[in-house]
Amino acid sequence: MMDFEKILGNVREKAPLVHNITNYVTVNDCANILLACGGSPIMADEAEEAEDITSICGGLNINIGTLNRNTIPSMFLAGKKANELGHIVLLDPVGAGASRLRTQTAEQLIREVRFSVIRGNISEIRALAQGTAGTRGVDASEADQVNPENLDSVIAFARAFARRTGAVIAITGATDLITDGERVCLIRNGHPMMSRITGTGCMLSAMTTAFAVANPDNVFEAVCTSVIAMGLCGEIAHERLGEQDGNSTYRNDLIDAVFRLTATQLERGAKYEMR
Amino acid sequence: MMDFEKILGNVREKAPLVHNITNYVTVNDCANILLACGGSPIMADEAEEAEDITSICGGLNINIGTLNRNTIPSMFLAGKKANELGHIVLLDPVGAGASRLRTQTAEQLIREVRFSVIRGNISEIRALAQGTAGTRGVDASEADQVNPENLDSVIAFARAFARRTGAVIAITGATDLITDGERVCLIRNGHPMMSRITGTGCMLSAMTTAFAVANPDNVFEAVCTSVIAMGLCGEIAHERLGEQDGNSTYRNDLIDAVFRLTATQLERGAKYEMR
Amino acid sequence: MMDFEKILGNVREKAPLVHNITNYVTVNDCANILLACGGSPIMADEAEEAEDITSICGGLNINIGTLNRNTIPSMFLAGKKANELGHIVLLDPVGAGASRLRTQTAEQLIREVRFSVIRGNISEIRALAQGTAGTRGVDASEADQVNPENLDSVIAFARAFARRTGAVIAITGATDLITDGERVCLIRNGHPMMSRITGTGCMLSAMTTAFAVANPDNVFEAVCTSVIAMGLCGEIAHERLGEQDGNSTYRNDLIDAVFRLTATQLERGAKYEMR
Numbered sequence: 028m029m030d031f032e033k034i035l036g037n038v039r040e041k042a043p044l045v046h047n048i049t050n051y052v053t054v055n056d057c058a059n060i061l062l063a064c065g066g067s068p069i070m071a072d073e074a075e076e077a078e079d080i081t082s083i084c085g086g087l088n089i090n091i092g093t094l095n096r097n098t099i100p101s102m103f104l105a106g107k108k109a110n111e112l113g114h115i116v117l118l119d120p121v122g123a124g125a126s127r128l129r130t131q132t133a134e135q136l137i138r139e140v141r142f143s144v145i146r147g148n149i150s151e152i153r154a155l156a157q158g159t160a161g162t163r164g165v166d167a168s169e170a171d172q173v174n175p176e177n178l179d180s181v182i183a184f185a186r187a188f189a190r191r192t193g194a195v196i197a198i199t200g201a202t203d204l205i206t207d208g209e210r211v212c213l214i215r216n217g218h219p220m221m222s223r224i225t226g227t228g229c230m231l232s233a234m235t236t237a238f239a240v241a242n243p244d245n246v247f248e249a250v251c252t253s254v255i256a257m258g259l260c261g262e263i264a265h266e267r268l269g270e271q272d273g274n275s276t277y278r279n280d281l282i283d284a285v286f287r288l289t290a291t292q293l294e295r296g297a298k299y300e301m302r
Numbered sequence: 303m304m305d306f307e308k309i310l311g312n313v314r315e316k317a318p319l320v321h322n323i324t325n326y327v328t329v330n331d332c333a334n335i336l337l338a339c340g341g342s343p344i345m346a347d348e349a350e351e352a353e354d355i356t357s358i359c360g361g362l363n364i365n366i367g368t369l370n371r372n373t374i375p376s377m378f379l380a381g382k383k384a385n386e387l388g389h390i391v392l393l394d395p396v397g398a399g400a401s402r403l404r405t406q407t408a409e410q411l412i413r414e415v416r417f418s419v420i421r422g423n424i425s426e427i428r429a430l431a432q433g434t435a436g437t438r439g440v441d442a443s444e445a446d447q448v449n450p451e452n453l454d455s456v457i458a459f460a461r462a463f464a465r466r467t468g469a470v471i472a473i474t475g476a477t478d479l480i481t482d483g484e485r486v487c488l489i490r491n492g493h494p495m496m497s498r499i500t501g502t503g504c505m506l507s508a509m510t511t512a513f514a515v516a517n518p519d520n521v522f523e524a525v526c527t528s529v530i531a532m533g534l535c536g537e538i539a540h541e542r543l544g545e546q547d548g549n550s551t552y553r554n555d556l557i558d559a560v561f562r563l564t565a566t567q568l569e570r571g572a573k574y575e576m577r
Numbered sequence: 578m579m580d581f582e583k584i585l586g587n588v589r590e591k592a593p594l595v596h597n598i599t600n601y602v603t604v605n606d607c608a609n610i611l612l613a614c615g616g617s618p619i620m621a622d623e624a625e626e627a628e629d630i631t632s633i634c635g636g637l638n639i640n641i642g643t644l645n646r647n648t649i650p651s652m653f654l655a656g657k658k659a660n661e662l663g664h665i666v667l668l669d670p671v672g673a674g675a676s677r678l679r680t681q682t683a684e685q686l687i688r689e690v691r692f693s694v695i696r697g698n699i700s701e702i703r704a705l706a707q708g709t710a711g712t713r714g715v716d717a718s719e720a721d722q723v724n725p726e727n728l729d730s731v732i733a734f735a736r737a738f739a740r741r742t743g744a745v746i747a748i749t750g751a752t753d754l755i756t757d758g759e760r761v762c763l764i765r766n767g768h769p770m771m772s773r774i775t776g777t778g779c780m781l782s783a784m785t786t787a788f789a790v791a792n793p794d795n796v797f798e799a800v801c802t803s804v805i806a807m808g809l810c811g812e813i814a815h816e817r818l819g820e821q822d823g824n825s826t827y828r829n830d831l832i833d834a835v836f837r838l839t840a841t842q843l844e845r846g847a848k849y850e851m852r
Contacts, residue, residue, distance in 0.1 A: 050345070051326040051329060051345075051601040052329050052330055052333055052345045053330060053333075054601060054602050055330060055602055055603060055605060055606070055775060055776070056330070058602055058603075058775035058776075059774060059775055059824055059825055059828065062773050062774060062775060062824055063773075063823055063824050063825070068602075068775065069672070069675070070600070070601075070602045070642070070643055071643060071672075071676070072643065072645065073643075073644060073645040073646060073678065074646075075646065075678045076676035076677070076678040076679065079675070079676035079677060079678070080672075080675065080676050083675060092345070093345055093346060093347065093348075094348060095347065095348040095372060096348060096349075096350065096372070097372070097645060097646070097647070122344070122346075122355075125344070125354070125355065125358060126346070126351035126354035126355050127351070127354060128348065128350045128351040128354070129351065223337050223338075223561070224334060224337060225330060225333035225334050225337060225343065226330070226333075267821060271542060271555075271558060271559075271562060272558050273338055273557060273558030273559070273560070273561025273562050274334055274337055274338050274557060274558070274561050275334055275338070275553070275554040275555075275556075275557035275558050275561070276554055276558050278334065278825070279554065279825040279826055279829065280821075280825075281825075282823060282824065282825035283821060283822050283823030283824070283825050283826050284821075284823070285823070286773070286823025286824050286825070287821060287823050325620070326601040326604060326620075327604050327605055327608055327618075327620045328605060328608075330605060331605070367620070368620055368621060368622065368623075369623060370622065370623040370647060371623060371624075371625065371647070372647070397619070397621075397630075400619070400629070400630065400633060401621070401626035401629035401630050402626070402629060403623065403625045403626040403629070404626065498612050498613075498836070499609060499612060500605060500608035500609050500612060500618065501605070501608075546817060546830075546833060546834075546837060547833050548613055548832060548833030548834070548835070548836025548837050549609055549612055549613050549832065549833070549836050550609055550613070550828070550829040550830075550831075550832035550833050550836070551829055551833050553609065554829065
């Protein structure tokens with residue numbers, strides 16, 4: 028049984044400051060969800076200040092969506108400095124598999140930076156764990172979901188990837204799968220509407236960094252809790268939708284639900300099982 | 303009579319993946335409106351991956367707002383690759399006429415890339431079609447609208463521009479004018495409130511790319527339908543506004559209206575005439 | 578007594594076009610709040626067009642959040658051109674004190690560009706006025722607020738900074754302090770919820786630029802009015818919050834409140850005193 032009260036309470040109490048090197052598509056949503064969950068965001072991607080900024084933060088969230096030649100070096104500088112300082116570092120390999128640049132950048136980051144958490148959809152994680160490329164843009168291939176048929180093989184490659192990298196691996200989708208190389212948590216919270224807004228994954232990565240920073244002795248459970256929280260908030264937001272509401276309202280409701288989230292909601296709404 | 307059911311149905315069914323090289327001001331709204339209409343967005347503007355990304359997409363939306371020395375080469379690389387692959391390519395010449403860089407970049411793009419659609423306000427299109435610069439920032443000059451007095455001359459230069467470029471030309475504003483060089487469609491949907499939010503034009507360009515990608519044999523009607531849809535959703539969003547609501551709520555309602563849009567709404571609400 | 582009706586009326590009537598060189602985190606909110614208050618935004622940060630764009634605008638808003646090696650030169654080019662043209666120029670030194678790059682860039686900007694207004698939180702302004710660095714990321718240190726104990730010393734350094742730079746200095750936080758080197762205005766509008774969304778400060782800077790551009794003979798009162806307006810709208814937005822609403826809805830309500838703001842609301846709601 029996860030101690031949601033303690034994990035969420037730590038985020039709210041410690042208000043972890045998270046350095047984000049992230050894409051410009053969903054950056055505003057990432058900042059607002061960090062504030063919603065109780066954390067504090069700072070965005071900075073210039074190489075000249077990447078180390079300075081990471082040094083005043085508690086953790087680092089590296090997201091390779093809209094990466095470019097100027098921000099890639101910043102990811103390495105900040106990542107290595109964060110390693111030096113013992114900070115939590117999360118990688119969101121957005122679109123790995125979709126272009127050589129993204130795949131190679133993610134692979135090189137994994138070689139040169141020790142990540143505490145790697146979170147992506149199954150196509151992205153598969154591309155990095157197994158070297159297969161089947162990503163359709165930045166969304167997982169439709170055919171590529173965790174399902175009863177492939178569950179054992181997904182668990183196997185996720186565990187192996189966690190052991191190789193030393194990171195907690197979070198594969199998110201309709202069913203989420205989190206592993207630290209031994210323990211495996213399957214999560215079934217969430218709602219299909221979450222795939223109709225941009226940034227669900229990016230927001231989850233930003234929030235997960237804050238959860239891990241605030242719970243450094245319990246990163247695996249912090250990651251699980253953050254993934255459960257996002258899925259549950261996706262459900263809560265869906266319940267609020269009126270008949271004229273669409274994805275823009277849904278985005279707002281999702282962030283609002285994170286803002287209002289309580290440990291009691293988590294305890295009642297969590298749908299997870301350990302494997 | 304346009305076949306709205308077929309055109310909109312194709313967007314929803316085919317879920318076209320659109321590569322956007324676009325400005326960082328409205329990029330999140332562009333991604334969400336693509337998802338709202340039934341498409342799928344990917345944003346990528348680094349030259350090293352521009353061709354890779356465009357290759358996995360169905361169409362390309364080039365928007366020159368906040369262009370910079372790094373993203374301009376990506377526009378050419380992606381544009382030429384998209385041409386090679388026979389993809390739909392749309393140009394949104396944001397602020398053409400407002401700076402030499404924007405005017406010249408748009409002109410060079412038009413020379414080197416074959417565009418399927420060029421969409422802008424009348425000041426931007428006039429600057430490119432006639433070489434006159436009267437743009438007030440990124441909005442059309444107030445004095446520069448399609449109106450009964452200038453209608454014939456606007457039709458004339460728009461048709462000539464369409465013939466010269468081979469693109470469907472969409473001049474949008476209070477009255478919208480679409481032409482493929484022969485047919486001309488005048489559209490009177492929309493609401494003045496649309497000019498009180500940022501990104502109406504950018505969102506329309508992104509959505510129009512998806513409509514054209516999903517209806518490759520009928521690009522002119524796809525463009526007209528997208529422009530009608532945006533205007534109609536602007537009207538629907540205005541009807542929802544409460545007395546305390548302002549432009550931020552309006553932006554959300556507009557995207558929501560696109561999300562909920564039906565062919566029946568289009569059939570009942572479209573205000574257009576062919577010339 | 579400030580003439581809110583005249584100051585706000587000028588913004589709405591003149592619709593000042595503001596050139597923003599700003600960060601990509603909150604840029605969309607900045608554009609929408611400029612439109613909400615009655616102004617008109619243009620964002621452009623490429624050196625090749627910075628002077629062209631500033632020349633067609635009425636004022637310039639320089640915000641150093643997510644600054645980078647490409648946009649820094651644009652700040653200087655646009656700032657100097659705006660000085661040449663006698664335009665209003667505002668500096669928002671986001672995160673000054675948090676990295677050497679930000680502190681040094683802000684300092685150099687202040688040396689080479691004449692600013693009409695400098696707006697930041699107390700940590701940022703203190704870093705620039707006194708050379709002390711105690712910024713926690715992009716938010717003011719918790720211990721660093723204008724309060725009854727430090728009020729006299731804050732007034733002293735703010736006045737000295739205003740005299741040295743020739744700018745109206747706006748230190749914003751729970752209590753806001755505005756000075757032109759002689760007059761001091763203390764403002765107590767606002768709500769703690771404003772610190773739970775990203776971009777409150779950035780939006781205020783963008784809006785303040787528009788207020789100053791529209792009231793060039795009365796910049797001090799224009800700045801005070803803009804700061805009062807933002808605080809008051811923060812209060813109005815808070816009153817609208819339902820029990821499921823969080824920070825995302827709050828952001829929308831805040832911008833909406835600016836859109837609906839009247840001189841009568843300002844007259845009734847303003848909480849300020851001159852020192």
